[in-house]
Amino acid sequence: MITNRAQWLILLGVAGSVVGTLANKGLLAHASLAVLAWIFGEWLLFRWRVELQLRHLRCVRTVNGSTSESGTLWTGRRVNVSVEIIPERRVRIPFIRLRDWQPENLTIDAADQLALCETNDWPNEIDTSISGKASVEFSYTARAKGAGHLAFRGVSVCVFDLQGLFIAKRFIPARQSFKVLPTSATVDATAPTVKRVNALPPPGIHRLQRAGMGCELLELREYVPGDPPKAIAWKVSARRDQLMTREYESEVPVRTTMFVDCSFGTKHGEFGERPLDQIVRLAASIARSAMSVRDPVGLVMCDDANARHMASGAGDRHFFQMLDRLSENSISTSPPPVQFTQQLMDETWRVAEELHPELLVPKINQVPFTWFPIRRSKRLERFRRTRLAAVLTELYSLPADQPQNLIFDNARMAEACQRFLIDAGYGWTWPVVDRRGNELHDWHGKFEVLSDALTRVVARSHDHELLVLLVDLLDHPDPPGRLANAIRLARAHHHRVVVICPCPDDCRPGSHNFHDLASKQSLSRLLSHAERARRISSAEKLQKTLRRLGVAVAFASDGRAAQLVLAEAELARSGRTSRVGSR
Amino acid sequence: MQDNPDRRPGHNILADTQKQPDALSAAAAYIIFAGLSALFVSLWFSPNDSIITIMIAVFLMMTLGIRFWSVALILLMVQAGLFLAEPGSIGGYSNSPGSSLVAIGVLALLISCSRYLTLTSSPAPFRLSNRSSVQVAFRHATREPRKDFAEFGVLSRHDSTVSSGELFTMLARTVIPVVAISGILQLVPLDPDTPEIARLIPPAVRTITLGIILLVICVLANSFLNIFAWRRHSPSEARVFLRSELSKWIHREVSRVSRRRIKFRSSRRH
Incomplete structure (x- = not known):
């Protein structure tokens, strides 16, 4: 993608060359043509790097010391993430910005990195250069916010040339999925510490103060025919001159x-x-x-x-x-179905640009030109929706006629956008999920x-x-x-x-x-x-x-x-x- | 592994060149290149021309004094200076070493300036609207923290340096385009009889010839790169491309069918 700076320089270069050649101003023509040649050379170099060299980068992420594709995390506990970008061949990229894709269910912990924050506000991001086969590594700590699921998708890459003439975005996939378990807090027991009973039942068994077959005495009552002889309290019976039966407490588990x-x-x-x-x-x-x-x-x-x-x-x-x-x-x-809104569309476009920038490149994802809608902003919006429809069709393997349906059918587009955002790890918030009134x-x-x-x-x-x-x-x-x-x-x-x-x-x-x-x-x-x-x-x-x-x-x-x-x-x-x- | 052993998170590897003795800060490189290139340009002109001298002085003050100066504006000023200063050479191009030196100077100025702006959180407006560019420039002028710039997609580095290796590539970047353009200019016009045959004035023929040559070079280079890039596309990229090509052919018919279907469905609901 060409930047505004390059656009202006090309415009001035072309104008200077034409004016210099037509007006016989040799110096002006020479200097302007040299500027054009320089931009042309930079463009060739940049495209070479983006189209060929960038594809040789591979990402390996280590989460809590493991590179496994799945695992378990706990809410609120610290997660150590380390990302390594490894060139598979010799590459030379002078200025590259790498940012590990941050799922919504992850909060990046920067509290212990005050020194680093002076140079970088986002610990999951690094501005660097890659030359030869040397790998680049950066690490950060984070915490899972809520129980459920957490997926690291990959590393967002932004390549610049050092003169700020061109910019390109790509995504290096490195998918890792984790199940997030809830952290349980220790609760102080409210049970009295003073001993109140003589016999302690085994763990999991509790005294229920109803008649049963436990060890602790509940009460003494008069003998009723049918009571087991071993339950008769002989000493008390002798004292009272009447048969008395011991009744014991019940011992039960409390579910x-x-x-x-x-x-x-x-x-x-x-x-x-x-x-x-x-x-x-x-x-x-x-x-x-x-x-x-x-x-x-x-x-x-x-x-x-x-x-x-x-x-x-x-x-x-x-x-x-x-x-x-x-x-x-x-x-x-x-999630429940959502109505199509501009915010939903914008959010989906933003996430698609981050996660699948290569599928949104105008050269790959072409849009048939049309003069309608006549208003330019609406026409550009239609082009954007067409591109997004093509990406969603590809991602979810929809039938070949679906892009056109997605372009014109708001309900289907909303459904596809919502599915895409939920898959990208978005929570049930606006605009992904609408409140029911x-x-x-x-x-x-x-x-x-x-x-x-x-x-x-x-x-x-x-x-x-x-x-x-x-x-x-x-x-x-x-x-x-x-x-x-x-x-x-x-x-x-x-x-x-x-x-x-x-x-x-x-x-x-x-x-x-x-x-x-x-x-x-x-x-x-x-x-x-x-x-x-x-x-x-x-x-x-x-x-x-x-x-x-x-x-x-x-x-x-x-x-x-x-x-x-x-x-x-x-x-x-x-x-x-x-x-x-x-x- | 990286040549540099430092592996701290978020560490700016380029900034490490500051520790090397042969490293030159971007600001110093910018000033040296700006000064040298301004010297080249000013030496070419006659010192008696007071307007040109004043203009060059103002230009130097602006380029050296104001850090955040737009690169395009610098080029515009240089072009205006060259246009005003140089008398029209009737005999065609003065493709002399002097003109090459001036072109090298101009190019060096632009490269050093743009690189400096890129590496030091400049208000480089990448795909921004004019209003956003002004906002970014204002924010940068008021020195707001980096986080605010990032929303606008502006490159930022707190410190950056130009190592000796990069200095060499900067020199190569300035010399090679000038030499290449000098070579192309030698070829123009291709044939001295062309103006008579085409019944055009010689400058117009030169412009057209030059335009055609440059266009052919661009198209060839682009095709060459496209061939290489096309073979390296992923299956999903290829599928999206094919689908978009197909929809370009039949989109009118399919969109008409889709609209009718949606209209029919909505009418049935009501």
């Missing part, structure tokens, strides 16, 4: 079942800031805490249409399988699925289990809606029920300070305050309604949400109905 809301509304947003990211992080933390005391943990993932069950289990293997499932369900694979949630479908799943789990469960509902209910006008009946059923079976709502900020009732509202002058701040006030009001309403049903409520932004779950688990283990001590 925790988590209901994870994977509906459309929870997947909307930037990676790391989606409600689903909060839910998944909490689910991992709860599972880890419960499994650390060998309690079995089950998982039910619900979206707007289906519920997928994972049988309860314990141990490291089950824990990692659970993280795997959570990660799989965090991947945004089938102002409503993000399909409440009807979601409550239907959740109620069914909850009822099924209750039907199969024993008494005194812990049911954790990680559901986004804050935006519902009348929480918990149709879920109330299923919750009542669970409570009737003596299960502990906890509801945890994802929330972008602290929305506990009373956490909003209205006094400093006057100082917030800008409109955006006022809007954000109003939004927060709305959320807090919804949270109050939700808490009030659910407490009436005997359900504990917490919010994901509150650091004590996982602790609340552990406290409820402790209650379930003890068989008590509340923390104050009544049985």
Whole structure:
């Protein structure tokens, strides 16, 4: 691609040559022709480098010391990435900019590279030269933002000549795909450290203060015919002159079942800031805490249409399988259809220019010239859409008549653009996914699925289990809606029920300070305050309604949400109905 | 591996030449080349012509004093100076060593200036609109950080140097085009009788002949490179090319069919 500088120099060179030759100004003609010859020589050299030498570059990326094409990463943990550009033959490129393609689910960590930031603002980018067979290497550290999937695509290459006359963009593919698992936080146990019982049951077994076959004495009662003779308390019977029977406590495992809301509304947003990211992080933390005391943990993932069950289990293997499932369900694979907009088109074009610049070169991807639309800007836009349609047809192996359909059919073009952006690792944000009007949630479908799943789990469960509902209910006008009946059923079976709502900020009732509202002058701040006030009001309403049903409520932004779950688990283990001590 | 052992992330390898004793900073190279080329140009003219002398002085001040000067404007000023200073030589081209020296000087000035601007975060407007170019120039003049420039796709290096090897290539870049053009100019006009046969004035014949020669050279070089480049296309590039060629032939018919189909579908929906 020729730069403006070269265009102007060519124009002046041609003008000078013509004027000098016609007006017999030998010096002017000589100098102007020399300028043209110089630009011509630079163009030859540049094309030689771009067309022939650039194809001999190969990229090898090392992620956390491994060059494998797939692997596993963890959210929030540091990832060391090292990129090496290796020329397969002798090349000479005097000025090249290399930039490792940054997936949207990756944030590049520059905090520990202050010294380097003085010379380079982007650690994943380097300006350099390549000569001979010498390789170039650069490295950076990054962190995965949200659970799901992360794909490194390759290295974006920008080649310049040293005089700034020509510029060319290419892409060296080096694909590596990683599964991103949620990081689980360690939750401090709320269990008392003072010893209150004589016999300690083995890990995973808890004393349930109901009559059973445990070791700890629950009570003494009068003998009833049919009681086993070994249960008779002989000393007490002698003292009272009446046969007395010892009744022991029951020893049971406390099963925790988590209901994870994977509906459309929870997947909307930037990676790391989606409600689903909060839910998944909490689910991992709860599972880890419960499994650390060998309690079995089950998982039910619900979206707007289906519920997928994972049988309860314990141990490291089950824990990692659970993280795997959570990660799989965090991947945004089938977004709802979106309307065609100019922003969607622009974003797709930008990404296509980055990832497939060679397919957008006008010499390769030719556009039939037309005078229509007459307005030049619209005509150029049509040309751009034609080029993009050809690229999408090639990438997705569409039939030969599809480019024309994509050019004229907005719905198909929007679908193809959305697919392309999702494949490029984009999250469900504007313009990739449009909000359904102002409503993000399909409440009807979601409550239907959740109620069914909850009822099924209750039907199969024993008494005194812990049911954790990680559901986004804050935006519902009348929480918990149709879920109330299923919750009542669970409570009737003596299960502990906890509801945890994802929330972008602290929305506990009373956490909003209205006094400093006057100082917030800008409109955006006022809007954000109003939004927060709305959320807090919804949270109050939700808490009030659910407490009436005997359900504990917490919010994901509150650091004590996982602790609340552990406290409820402790209650379930003890068989008590509340923390104050009544049985 | 790279000749340079430093492998720090984000490290500017070209900047390492600063550590070498034979390295010359881009600014110094620019000043030397600008000064020498201005000297070449000014020596050619008569010192008695006060207007030309003043113009050269202004030109020197601008090229040396203002860092971010557009290369095209420099060329325009040089061309204007040459046009005004040189008396028309009726006998054709003064293809003397002096004129070659002036051409070398002009070329050296342009090369050093453009290279300096390219390597030092200049407001080099790569495919920018005029308004964007002015914005970039203004931003650069107010010394805003690099991040802001990058949005406009401007090259940037905090420091850059010109090593002795690069100095040699710069010299080659200045000399070879001048020698080549001198050789071509020797050939023009090809035939002394052509102006009479074509019934044109000799300068017009020279211009046409020169244009044809340069055009033929360009076309040949382009074809040569195209042959090499075409064989190295990837399968996907070849498929896109073939599909676009096909659509060029039948796009009117296919687009008409597509439009009708869409119209029919939308009418059925309503």
